[in-house]
Amino acid sequence: MVIGFRSDKTLKERIYIPSELPILPIRGTVVYPDLIVPLIVGREKSVRLIDEALQRDKIIGVLTQKNPDIEDPDLDDLYTTGTVATIMKVVKMVDGSQRIGVQGITRFKVIEFTRKEPYLSAKILPIFEDYQKDIEIDAMFINLKNLYKKAVEMAPYLSQELQQVALKIEHPGNLADLIASTINISVAEKQEILEKIDLKERLKRVTYFINREIETLELSSKIQSHVREGIDKTQREYYLREQLKA
Structure with a gap:
């Protein structure tokens, strides 16, 4: 479900996108640039990722799982094209899960995964869109x-x-x-x-x-x-x- 859209032409210029990002695997949906999307984060690794990202720059990489039924996805279980996103809002639930809102910034491709613990991280190549009138x-x-x-x-x-x-x-x-x-x-x-x-x-x-x-x-x-x-x-x-x- 999309809860908003915000196209800021200078957003991508203002935000520094690191060459390596923590990777949040998601199930059942895809995040696109500029769209604001609600997500439920429940896995222990993912909760830790969000908590630590909030202490830094709030920038994460979002990748969709190929099979939503896999609880602890391995590298081969994820698509390798995703969206760089910024964490807009976090609501912590009593069961330990989190309801978060993220806004996509730009597409990216995974160059290589760099670690699996305590959560996934990867070196990425951001893909910026240059629209020419046609x-x-x-x-x-x-x-x-x-x-x-x-x-x-x-x-x-x-x-x-x-x-x-x-x-x-x-x-x-x-x-x-x-x-x-x-x-x-x-x-x-x-x-x-x-x-x-x-x-x-x-x-x-x-x-x-x-x-x-x-x-x-x-x-x-x-x-x-x-x-x-x-x-x-x-x-x-x-x-x-x-x-x-x-």
Whole structure:
């Protein structure tokens, strides 16, 4: 679930990103640059990582697990493209877990993992996006905004607030990331979008996913309509039979 979006053009320039970062493995979701995302941290290693990061610069690397069922992921259990993030908020729960809010800063690739204890750390290569004006990209950007508007109108799980957020986004890459984060696609597909560094390729892939979701929503709506019509017909026939009996 996305709880906010903040695009600060100078954020990446103001924040120093170390060449080595503590790595927070997460399950069931993907964090994208500029999006503010809530996470639940419960594993002992992860809790310690957050506590120590708060004492330093609050900058961490976030990697998604390939298999969410693995409790203590090894290096091979993690994707190697993730997001550098800053810890925005931490709420400590009575059971020892933490509810945190992180904001993505930029994509990164793992160069090598440097340690496994007391938590994972890795040398990383940050990936900064340099958007140059392009007619094809601009056209895909406008098309995606229109498609997302349609999806929000149809999907009960997408709020109108997300549509307002999308309207204010000026960078095509940010829009693609927001859509991938919020529409109903698998974690593997969300990860695929995170790994799409080429902006045109990312926009094309997200366009495919949102068109697929709209088609699914339209089909679901038609099925619901047919079911309601069938129920209404059955109820009318039952009512007429009861009237005839009377």
